[in-house]
Amino acid sequence: MSLFPLASLVPVARPRCLVPERRAGAGHGGARLSEAEGEPRTGRVESAASIAAAQMRANVRSYNAEEEKALRVCRIEFAPYPSGKYNKLEGEDGPGRVAAYEQCRKDLPALSSWSDDEIEATFTYMQSTPSELLFNSPIGPFLVLSGLSIWRDGMAAWGIPPCKTYLDLCEALPTFQLNVMGS
Numbered sequence: 001m002s003l004f005p006l007a008s009l010v011p012v013a014r015p016r017c018l019v020p021e022r023r024a025g026a027g028h029g030g031a032r033l034s035e036a037e038g039e040p041r042t043g044r045v046e047s048a049a050s051i052a053a054a055q056m057r058a059n060v061r062s063y064n065a066e067e068e069k070a071l072r073v074c075r076i077e078f079a080p081y082p083s084g085k086y087n088k089l090e091g092e093d094g095p096g097r098v099a100a101y102e103q104c105r106k107d108l109p110a111l112s113s114w115s116d117d118e119i120e121a122t123f124t125y126m127q128s129t130p131s132e133l134l135f136n137s138p139i140g141p142f143l144v145l146s147g148l149s150i151w152r153d154g155m156a157a158w159g160i161p162p163c164k165t166y167l168d169l170c171e172a173l174p175t176f177q178l179n180v181m182g183s
Contacts, residue, residue: 056117056125058121061114071111074104074123078090101119
């Protein structure tokens with residue numbers, strides 16, 4: 001009898017990756033200890049990005065149906081590509097950002113009582129709807145073009161025949177051949 005099955009039941013001790021304790025504000029790329037004052041120190045260090053994400057998550061607000069509709073418009077208008085109305089105003093942090101959020105509150109009265117950070121955090125953490133994914137992202141055109149290609153040419157690996165085998169209309173569609181080697 002082999003000992004391999006028994007050996008696989010024994011838990012393997014994994015060495016802990018110890019992060020040396022650092023003093024808050026001691027440089028190290030802006031990292032700081034994750035514990036608040038008075039809590040035991042475990043040596044866990046958080047990056048500036050994780051701190052910013054936690055602060056943004058803390059600004060997320062609950063919303064009603066009218067505010068949700070306005071937030072979805074905001075998310076589209078603050079999008080970088082294609083550049084939305086508020087994104088063109090915003091630019092980087094500074095007066096452009098303030099002007100963009102002021103214009104957003106003027107255009108969408110449901111968000112008039114919201115702060116800049118609350119608007120940004122809430123629309124950032126909103127779940128996308130299937131229609132947003134299909135119509136406001138590159139995945140929609142990709143699925144449509146892929147579906148048309150599979151329908152027209154078939155897919156032998158999945159046993160999908162080309163439409164020419166079951167539809168007379170497909171005989172009239174042009175066929176494109178890719179000449180790779182120049183022959």
